[in-house]
Amino acid sequence: MKRTETGELDFDALIGPHLDAGYRTALAILQNPDEAHDAVQESAFKAWRKLHQLREGSPARPWFLAIVYRLSCRRTPSWLPLPPNWDRPAVDTFMSPMDPQLVAVLRELPMRQRAALWLRYCDDLSVADVARIMRCTDTAAKQLLLRGRDALRARLTSRLKEDI
Secondary structure, three states: OOEOOOOOEOHHHHHHHHHHHHHHHHHHHHOOHHHHHHHHHHHHHHHHHOHHHOOOOOOHHHHHHHHHHHHHHHHOOOOOOOOOOOOOOOOOOOOOOOOHHHHHHHHHOOHHHHHHHHHHHHOOOOHHHHHHHHOOOHHHHHHHHHHHHHHHHHHHHHHHHHHO
16 A cells, blocks of 8 residues: 555555546446536545555455445435446446447346446456445355346347347
C-alpha cells in the first residue's frame, strides 16, 4: 500500500485508479449517469472514512467496488445489472455493446446469479472478490456462477433450437 511522507495511506493512489470501474458498476445498477456519479462520489467518501478497515496488503479494487456495489444496490429497490439499452452503446459509458439475445437471457436469470455473473465477467473480479462483495462464501459464489452459466447455456441453446 502506498503511504505518504507522514506514513498515512495515500488515498488517491489507492482508490483513484478504480473510480472508472466503480462508475461502470454504479451505472449498471442505477442506470442513470448522474446517479452513478453521485454513488461513486459517496462511495469514495465512505472509503476515505473507512480506510483504516482496509487490511495491509489487501487489494483496494475489490474493497472499493464492494462499497460501490452495496451503496448502489441500496439506492435502487430491484437491481437489474443490465440497463434497458445495454445492447446499444451509450455515449458517456465505458461499456461495450452486448449481443441483444445475451442481454435478454441475462434478464431472465435470478438477481443474485445476474449479480455474480456481472461482477465476475463484466467487472473482471476473482471469485473470492465476488464472494466478498456479495457477502457469501467462495463456495456460494462459485455455485451462483455455475448455476448462472448453466442457465445461460440452457436458455441460449433452447433459443438457438427455436430459430432453426
